[in-house]
Amino acid sequence: MLCWVVCCLMWLISALEESCSELPPVDNSVFVAKEEEGQIMGVYLCIRGYHLVGEQTLALSLSEEWEGPSPECRLGHCPEPVLENGRINYSGPVNAGDKIMFKCNDGYILKGSNWSQCLEDHTWAPSLPICQSRDCDPPEIPSHGYFEGESFTSGSVVTYYCEDRYRLVGTQKLQCIDGEWSSSCPTCEPVQEAPRPAEQILAFREIKDLCGATESFVRRLKESGLTMEEVKYSLEMKKTKLKADILLKYHS
């Protein structure tokens, strides 16, 4: 390619020495001349990092003048578009105004716009998309829980379970849909033991060992987490019940 350019330039320079007007100067470009069907054509190629605005090819007229307005090489193309796991219909630097289309490979899904255009300020709009795998990452595992399910491909379902004495909060079944789980991973919360009624905790077992009974009463009292008010109320209830029992016994 370079040789071709150099050869052409040399040919052009030798041709120009004989005749023809001056080259319209275009900064940051390489000028290449070629002959097509007896017609001499001049082609501007912008150097790397610049993009062409205007007509790329000028023809040399019979009066040996270059015809038409000369183009400009402006700094910057749009950044080279990249689409991992996909395809873009472009080749070579993309100039302002050019449109490109995106397609993802099988097993990938396009996230974003399926087209983009190179703007005058050398940015892409809409912004470049990505090709996301349709497979999901392994789902999270909640503490004190686990899931069942071995496949994480699109459409697969995993089911969550919690260890004993833990209950599941959230969604039990998650489905992988085009690379994303249908909802967030559930959690396993400890099951709150239902507080036993005060009556039951405070029931003094009718046993001979008073000391042991008292100890066990105090222990159960602590475990119950009852307030003093609640204890007092329960004891009052118990006292009343005993009184009633005694009355019933002696008056029957």
Ligand SMILES: *[C@@H]1O[C@H](CO)[C@@H](O)[C@H](O)[C@H]1NC(C)=O
């Ligand atoms: C890409 O394809 C679209 C639609 O077919 C077309 O408009 C556009 O010019 C193409 N771009 C390139 C750089 O070939």
Ligand SMILES: *[C@@H]1O[C@H](CO)[C@@H](O)[C@H](O)[C@H]1NC(C)=O
């Ligand atoms: C691009 O996306 C639009 C809708 O978002 C759709 O109608 C069109 O068919 C898509 N083009 C291609 C080539 O996939």
